[in-house]
Amino acid sequence: MQETRLDTARIRAARRVIDPMFLDTPLYRCEALEPHIGCAVSVKLETANPVRSFKARGTEVVASGLADRGPSAVVCASAGNLGQALAWSGRGRGIDVTVVASRSAPAAKLDRIRALGARLELVDGDFDMARERAAAVARYDGIRLVEDSLDIETCEGAATIGLELVGAAPSFDTVPFDTVLIALGGGALATGVGHVVKALAPEVEVVCVQPLGAPAMTRSWRQRRVVTTGSTRTIADGVAGRRPIPAVLDDLLVVADDAVLVREASIVAGMRLLLDHAGLVVEPSAALGLAAILEDRDRFAGRHVVTIVCGGNVDMDAYRRWVNAAPR
Template sequence: MGTRLDMGRIRAARAVIDPVFLDSPLYRCDALWDKLGCAVSVKLETANPVRSFKGRGAELVASRLAADGGTAMVCASAGNLGQALAWSGRRRGLDVTVVARRGAPAVKLERIRAFGADLELVDGDFEVARAAAARLAREREVRLVEDSLDIETCEGAATIGLELAGSVSGGDAVLIALGGGAMATGVGHVVKTLAPGVEVICVQPLGAPAMTLSWRARRVVTTDTMDTIADGVAGRFPIPEVLDDLLQVADDAVLVREESIVAGMRMLLEDAGLVAEPSAALGVAAVLEDPGRFAGRHVVTIVCGSNTSIS
């Protein structure tokens, strides 16, 4: 079985994405090495205007929509994609509407509005917002942006892999937060293409395990509920096409407890000086829960977002 991702398009994406999102810092963090018992490199995807990796994919979506003569788009978002599309859309004169759950983190909702998007709030979880966004796009006859299903979101995220592939080698591990799958499939595809001996490990909260359960079963597994602090990766209905891509590139998918996620956030703040939202701490959480697996190895963790309150 093949994959929807294409290395030629991924390399070409760097010419489309605003440089403010490219070449994010990648460095060894000795403080984490001392605490975790392995050589930890951090790929910092928060030093940009939207404070997350989502700007890469949003740039591809917005640029292609504008080139095709489109004027508006709608998306469902846990917060970060909405910010990114609002930022990229405003630069290109596109109207952006973001549908989010009413209980989403206030800092994310405030920044969506600040970037000029219209914000529609719904009661319920992310899957309710996703259904509402689809209805709204049909009614308005505008572009529906579906994170992870739309290949631009995956191939935009895949440019992260181009930037880190030269810094990893056989026996190393790359830990990737797993939600809808855009970052995991994108980065995983590039790493497995350019550095096949590197282990690609996806990490998801135990309270929102649908994609991990699907990867393990090799078929879509849905869940009735989800309960996790890591709102950015919380979903109940995996997308079949994305699961097919993930099955080609992930060596493992692991689930971590809430207390490990919180401990990971605290460690990144106190020992690395990094503000990380819960989803961005999943890689550290995975090492905390299984230190023997990573002892003495070189591990890369992607700090993928910092849209959180530290109060």
């Protein structure tokens, strides 16, 4: 495999600084889903933790390094999940955390950030506007800017999921699945898990999934150069970026076998399937993997697919509207 910014030895070391409650999350074959999607599917459940997403794996690595250097303060931009995770990891280590988010971010995520003790600053506009403001706060206050996907700790923390996926096999020679479907936003999850899978189980296909309404990283992967978009339009707020980071794209080009775009109706249908047949309430980003299967059943027929259920922070009023409108 070509080199990425990630290092497998550092990823293994990251497990030693991540709170165990975020590690070894459930991985199980969900046979109840299979008649509805036409292939074998296993679920990696990243919502069974205090922040209900995979993001704390990365923020634990960030916060551990900061705590080793004494009192500190950090700022990040967040669509909601990173902010919660950084607030949780910082609170336990005496780190002052500021989170910049869009006013349009889901209220449930914003409320949880506040409840975890972080200072929350809201801006007009989308996530990329929040990124600009967070960078300005970091410069003005002279504090650490935590930038998801660009900061290697966030990628290598997420990559520990890949170790657990491959390590679940009886040996590193074979794995029980042949495809892993990964939600694609800024790229930390995709590049992290993809790096480990390609390093330890290169025969497994790594497929990244993004909404049609937020296609910047997928278009960039396809054209092998950074492609920005003027706006986003998707319910999957956690992956709704407009400006890919060049270094992250470089890593994605190494580890991803494919990147696909899916419709909003398919995302909602995936959420409904996870509720009805797996008993899981998930945010839209977590249903992207199932959406990809629903849109291309022939491609995945006969395969054993792993989908990473990456987050469960969702506004329940919106969730009820979406799933109640989805056909059963």
